[in-house]
Amino acid sequence: MDFNFSPEEQAFREEIRGFLDANLPDPVPDEDPAFLQAWNRKLREKRWVGFSWPREWGGGGGDLIRQFILKEEMSARRAPALGLDFMGLTWVGPAVIKHGTKEQKAEHLEAILDGRSHWCTGYSEPDVGSDLASLQCRAVRDGDEYVIHGQKIWTTSAHFASHIFLLVRTDPTVSKYKGITCLLVPMSTPGITVTPIENLSGKASFNQVFFDGARTPVANRLGAEGEGWKVVMGALANERSGISESTEMQQHLDDIRALAKRAVRNGRPALQDDRVRRRLSEMEIRVEAMRLTGLRHLTDQINGKPSGSETAINKLQRGILEFEMSELSLELLGSEALHQGEIQHDALGWHGTVIGGGSPNIQRNIIAERILGLPKD
Amino acid sequence: MNFGFTEEQGFLREAVRKFVDERCPMAEVRRLMKTRDAHSPELWRALAEQGTLGLLIPDEYGGAGLSWVDFVVVLEETGRTLLPSPLVSTALATMALLEAGSPAQRSRWLPRFADGRAVGTLALLEASDRQGAAGIALAAVRDGEVDVLRGEKRFVADAGAADVFVVAYRVGTALRLALVPKEAPGLRVELVPTLDETRRSGTLVLDGVRVGPEDRLVAADPEATLELLLDCGCVAVTAEGLGAAEGALAVTVRYANDRVQFGSPIGRYQGVKHRLADAWVDTESIKSLLYYAAWTIDERRAELPRYASLAKAYLADAFTRIGVDCVQLHGAVGYTIEYDIQLYLKRSKWLRPMFGDGDYHRDRLAALTLG
Numbered sequence: 197m198d199f200n201f202s203p204e205e206q207a208f209r210e211e212i213r214g215f216l217d218a219n220l221p222d223p224v225p226d227e228d229p230a231f232l233q234a235w236n237r238k239l240r241e242k243r244w245v246g247f248s249w250p251r252e253w254g255g256g257g258g259d260l261i262r263q264f265i266l267k268e269e270m271s272a273r274r275a276p277a278l279g280l281d282f283m284g285l286t287w288v289g290p291a292v293i294k295h296g297t298k299e300q301k302a303e304h305l306e307a308i309l310d311g312r313s314h315w316c317t318g319y320s321e322p323d324v325g326s327d328l329a330s331l332q333c334r335a336v337r338d339g340d341e342y343v344i345h346g347q348k349i350w351t352t353s354a355h356f357a358s359h360i361f362l363l364v365r366t367d368p369t370v371s372k373y374k375g376i377t378c379l380l381v382p383m384s385t386p387g388i389t390v391t392p393i394e395n396l397s398g399k400a401s402f403n404q405v406f407f408d409g410a411r412t413p414v415a416n417r418l419g420a421e422g423e424g425w426k427v428v429m430g431a432l433a434n435e436r437s438g439i440s441e442s443t444e445m446q447q448h449l450d451d452i453r454a455l456a457k458r459a460v461r462n463g464r465p466a467l468q469d470d471r472v473r474r475r476l477s478e479m480e481i482r483v484e485a486m487r488l489t490g491l492r493h494l495t496d497q498i499n500g501k502p503s504g505s506e507t508a509i510n511k512l513q514r515g516i517l518e519f520e521m522s523e524l525s526l527e528l529l530g531s532e533a534l535h536q537g538e539i540q541h542d543a544l545g546w547h548g549t550v551i552g553g554g555s556p557n558i559q560r561n562i563i564a565e566r567i568l569g570l571p572k573d
Numbered sequence: 574m575n576f577g578f579t580e581e582q583g584f585l586r587e588a589v590r591k592f593v594d595e596r597c598p599m600a601e602v603r604r605l606m607k608t609r610d611a612h613s614p615e616l617w618r619a620l621a622e623q624g625t626l627g628l629l630i631p632d633e634y635g636g637a638g639l640s641w642v643d644f645v646v647v648l649e650e651t652g653r654t655l656l657p658s659p660l661v662s663t664a665l666a667t668m669a670l671l672e673a674g675s676p677a678q679r680s681r682w683l684p685r686f687a688d689g690r691a692v693g694t695l696a697l698l699e700a701s702d703r704q705g706a707a708g709i710a711l712a713a714v715r716d717g718e719v720d721v722l723r724g725e726k727r728f729v730a731d732a733g734a735a736d737v738f739v740v741a742y743r744v745g746t747a748l749r750l751a752l753v754p755k756e757a758p759g760l761r762v763e764l765v766p767t768l769d770e771t772r773r774s775g776t777l778v779l780d781g782v783r784v785g786p787e788d789r790l791v792a793a794d795p796e797a798t799l800e801l802l803l804d805c806g807c808v809a810v811t812a813e814g815l816g817a818a819e820g821a822l823a824v825t826v827r828y829a830n831d832r833v834q835f836g837s838p839i840g841r842y843q844g845v846k847h848r849l850a851d852a853w854v855d856t857e858s859i860k861s862l863l864y865y866a867a868w869t870i871d872e873r874r875a876e877l878p879r880y881a882s883l884a885k886a887y888l889a890d891a892f893t894r895i896g897v898d899c900v901q902l903h904g905a906v907g908y909t910i911e912y913d914i915q916l917y918l919k920r921s922k923w924l925r926p927m928f929g930d931g932d933y934h935r936d937r938l939a940a941l942t943l944g
């Protein structure tokens with residue numbers, strides 16, 4: 197056990213800080229597409245996008261500790277996310293690196309890093325949510341092509357995505373886990389239509405995606421036919437650990453502390469209220485636990501123990517934190533909570549994040565059955 | 574950066590686990606509970622032979638000179654089966670000597686701690702509602718070079734088993750720490766029955782106990798030494814408590830797999846399995862905080878107070894919940910003296926106030942981060 201960073205790692209931290217001092221504008225224009233493109237180009241020159249991806253495919257070839265440092269420093273300064281294509285970077289790219297053909301790697305990896313592609317993920321269907329393995333969207337082989345019929349739903353970003361990371365059923369005659377295949381399909385394929393769904397804040401963040409005889413070459417299959425479940429298990433672990441990253445929760449904690457510093461309750465500064473103080477401490481405890489649990493799993497990964505069910509820990513912690521933070525922020529607003537506003541809307545957002553990537557109940561089932569060894573329900 | 578245990582630490586864990594399973598199974602825990610001090614001199618000597626007692630003591634005094642990270646490994650394992658022993662108390666007395674003991678004091682006590690001839694403990698608190706330095710009001714009357722103590726120290730862990738007490742008192746407003754052996758004239762121990770009978774404490778009655786210069790610890794900054802001892806105490810009881818919480822969880826998982834109702838092991842039902850999953854999330858998260866806290870002791874990092882509070886606050890509340898849930902999940906047998914799960918429940922009650930409960934540490938964290 198040694199939490200000291202090596203001199204080389206410290207030097208890397210200094211390099212990042214120097215880079216941010218020299219390049220990051222204050223305030224960060226993080227809604228300006230031109231700035232985000234230019235920022236991504238600068239990061240690409242440093243090979244900081246896809247930091248741990250193989251160099252031959254445009255990544256940084258870096259180690260996981262330095263990647264952690266990089267994320268931490270970027271987040272502390274509220275720099276824009278590392279890379280423009282979140283899903284591409286977090287799970288599609290890693291899945292292509294692991295299971296993809298040479299051609300698929302050449303086609304997709306650099307595009308993800310440059311932000312030329314934008315991936316969405318087609319798992320859920322109207323009748324298929326938590327029980328993902330019972331998905332029904334069909335793909336039938338016709339010569340060198342698959343012909344796809346069916347529907348996906350809750351597909352985040354499908355309304356502007358360039359590609360979909362798609363799970364389909366290729367064989368309905370075998371057990372439900374065995375007949376699933378993963379396809380990498382351009383959204384421009386004829387036979388795909390997208391209709392947006394408004395979320396509870398009135399924003400179009402997710403969609404329905406309809407497949408009506410859409411054809412895609414067999415060359416777009418990721419992994420073998422019928423091996424889609426294996427591909428998706430790895431991708432889901434990456435999604436969960438991405439979702440659980442503590443850096444974002446640290447930002448939320450900083451925000452809510454700042455809010456508490458401004459807020460007044462019953463004529464007294466909110467920070468003099470013991471209950472507010474204790475709730476903030478409780479959040480600090482969980483955020484720090486998440487950060488250190490993340491580091492523990494990083495060490496496991498470096499030692500060749502792949503991240504699996506353990507990521508459920510931080511996903512559940514995040515769920516608790518998001519709820520607590522949202523409610524406290526609304527309470528701190530007092531009667532202002534009646535009005536429309538950024539804090540008010542953000543306080544509703546956790547209802548989505550907590551479900552995406554597997555609901556808390558499903559995480560608890562995973563822990564109880566795979567780790568504690570209790571019977572399946 | 575490496576957040577993992579070494580191979581040696583893995584061996585240490587296995588060795589301690591094997592030791593407690595063989596030498597102190599639950600039947601033995603229950604037997605010791607019924608003895609006066611819940612302390613077995615034979616078991617204590619066996620622990621010494623294992624090298625466990627000298628773990629934190631430098632080799633020049635007959636110890637192994639290992640670290641707090643190693644010690645946490647040991648305590649997790651002794652906590653898992655609720656081993657009754659003054660291990661934590663003696664380790665904290667050891668820390669007092671390492672931090673502020675004179676060479677003579679060290680040579681007198683440390684070798685005897687290491688080979689099991691002596692037991693030490695801290696005698697700090699007086700009022701039930703006060704933790705930390707605020708809990709120390711005992712005022713010495715000066716008689717030349719001698720501090721004369723008249724008063725009481727309460728909630729003294731392992732008071733009946735201890736051979737020497739680290740006593741905190743004040744001269745004016747200044748804090749002082751001293752070593753008082755149990756034979757000191759004017760010193761008396763009153764044992765108080767404890768809810769958790771695997772953990773004993775008592776009241777130290779000081780009736781004109783004379784503390785000379787040779788008895789006093791030589792801390793340059795006694796407040797800082799006291800704070801270090803309290804933070805070490807936090808880390809130690811958190812480690813033992815974590816082990817106990819994991820023990821309770823393991824006992825209950827076993828029961829949930831065995832007990833059949835409605836034609837199925839009760840562990841199949843989500844009302845059961847989800848509470849156990851939540852308990853596991855808590856114990857794993859506490860480990861992350863605890864190991865880091867232990868490392869900050871070894872490295873003498875300024876972050877220690879914060880991490881000690883983070884870990885203890887989490888553990889105090891989580892173990893309370895786990896203790897309650899695990900008893901409930903046993904149904905009526907959980908309410909019997911026969912089943913072991915009640916012993917874990919009682920341990921969770923012991924653990925909560927020790928070195929400060931959840932709110933105490935949340936307030937301390939708030940003072941550190943919010944001002």
Ligand SMILES: Cc1cc2nc3c(=O)[nH]c(=O)nc-3n(C[C@H](O)[C@H](O)[C@H](O)COP(=O)(O)OP(=O)(O)OC[C@H]3O[C@@H](n4cnc5c(N)ncnc54)[C@H](O)[C@@H]3O)c2cc1C
Nearest residue numbers: 317318319320325326350351352548551552553554555557
């Ligand atoms: C903001 C957001 C973005 C999303 N983005 C995408 C995306 O990009 N691509 C995609 O494919 N999907 C996406 N999803 C869908 C998401 O993966 C599903 O919502 C999720 O898997 C749950 O499925 P469901 O909504 O059908 O709920 P259901 O599975 O119907 O569950 C409803 C409730 O029942 C509980 N439940 C279900 N089964 C059990 C059980 N066995 N035991 C106990 N409780 C159970 C659940 O916990 C939940 O509370 C997104 C969802 C949200 C909210």
